[in-house]
Amino acid sequence: ETAKPVEPxxxxxxxxxxxxxxxxxxxxxxxxxxxxxxxxxxxxxxxxKRQGRNYDxxxxxQFQEVFKEKPSVDWExxxxxxxxxxxxxxxxxxxAR
Amino acid sequence: EMNGEPEKxxxxxxxxxxxxxxxxxxxxxxxxxxxxxxTKPPSGKGDxxxxxxxxxxxxxxxxxxxxxxxxxxxxxxLALKSDYHLFKTGVRPEWEDxxxxxxxxxxxxxxxxxxxxIDHAWLDVMLGAIGETLEDExxxxxxxxxxxxxxxxxxIGLWTRTVGKPIPGGGEGSHAGGKGRSTEEGKAILMKxxxxxxxxxxxxxxxxxxxxxxxxxAHAGSTRAKAKFVA
Numbered sequence: 001e002t003a004k005p006v007e008p009x010x011x012x013x014x015x016x017x018x019x020x021x022x023x024x025x026x027x028x029x030x031x032x033x034x035x036x037x038x039x040x041x042x043x044x045x046x047x048x049k050r051q052g053r054n055y056d057x058x059x060x061x062q063f064q065e066v067f068k069e070k071p072s073v074d075w076e077x078x079x080x081x082x083x084x085x086x087x088x089x090x091x092x093x094x095x096a097r
Numbered sequence: 098e099m100n101g102e103p104e105k106x107x108x109x110x111x112x113x114x115x116x117x118x119x120x121x122x123x124x125x126x127x128x129x130x131x132x133x134x135x136t137k138p139p140s141g142k143g144d145x146x147x148x149x150x151x152x153x154x155x156x157x158x159x160x161x162x163x164x165x166x167x168x169x170x171x172x173x174x175l176a177l178k179s180d181y182h183l184f185k186t187g188v189r190p191e192w193e194d195x196x197x198x199x200x201x202x203x204x205x206x207x208x209x210x211x212x213x214x215i216d217h218a219w220l221d222v223m224l225g226a227i228g229e230t231l232e233d234e235x236x237x238x239x240x241x242x243x244x245x246x247x248x249x250x251x252x253i254g255l256w257t258r259t260v261g262k263p264i265p266g267g268g269e270g271s272h273a274g275g276k277g278r279s280t281e282e283g284k285a286i287l288m289k290x291x292x293x294x295x296x297x298x299x300x301x302x303x304x305x306x307x308x309x310x311x312x313x314x315a316h317a318g319s320t321r322a323k324a325k326f327v328a
Binding site for chain 1: 111113114115116118119120121122123124125126127128135137151153154156158159160161162163164165166167168169170175176179221224225227228229230234
């Protein structure tokens with residue numbers, strides 16, 4: 001009787017993995033990263049309250065090209081509402097006033 | 098139901114995002130939860146600060162950070178008078194916040210806007226914050242980092258809980274703001290953080306970062322308050 005609702009966008013596999021993944025226990029679990037990927041610098045993580053959660057820049061930068069999933073299906077709308085309508089435009093020149 | 102926290106199985110195989118960016122089952126926890134905030138440029142119609150300062154999103158893992166960073170407007174594309182703030186969750190990026198009001202900030206102004214890769218500099222500072230390489234474990238000073246986009250400059254700041262002195266209600270201990278941390282120790286910790294900040298920004302020795310207390314800035318009515326320390 002009513003107009004057919006628009007099918008809501010489905011989360012991607014990557015978005016779902018991000019939600020369901022558990023935290024690594026960095027002090028008790030040993031992780032073998034695939035070849036070519038470095039572990040966090042162990043010198044930063046000598047015990048303590050941070051529980052191995054110190055990460056050097058080199059380790060963190062490895063994710064930049066690997067994980068590009070948007071946080072949620074409505075992310076672009078949220079960014080637009082929060083940061084403004086020209087958020088997605090890349091090369092718009094700014095008028096200096 | 099995808100939201101459940103799966104029990105760790107004895108023989109579970111660990112799959113990181115590097116193994117499979119679509120089907121991973123572990124992520125890298127951060128030592129703190131962080132919230133990204135954005136200040137919209139004023140419209141010129143008398144809008145108040147509270148309407149301009151917006152919470153964007155909170156996160157607690159390395160993977161979440163990159164999902165956000167890779168899908169948000171870069172600093173170099175923001176309009177003039179915009180700011181990004183990355184603060185520990187629960188701390189508003191304002192000096193009036195109870196956790197900030199006895200603190201201060203290290204800051205550096207890039208006066209030659211065309212000469213700096215501000216996106217790179219801001220990313221490096223955010224990585225220093227979330228990776229906890231700006232301070233040592235027990236320093237307890239770092240509250241957040243901020244980038245300001247202005248007509249004549251970019252500025253990056255690192256906010257600290259104290260100005261190196263005990264704070265009201267800070268207790269007896271040797272943590273930041275406690276009476277057990279002497280003024281000399283407090284200053285030494287802030288200086289070390291300032292040097293880390295400068296190194297993270299990859300500044301030259303001749304380029305100085307400056308520290309000032311928030312209330313000094315507020316009383317001076319501008320950011321021209323006298324710097325207390327330089328590094």
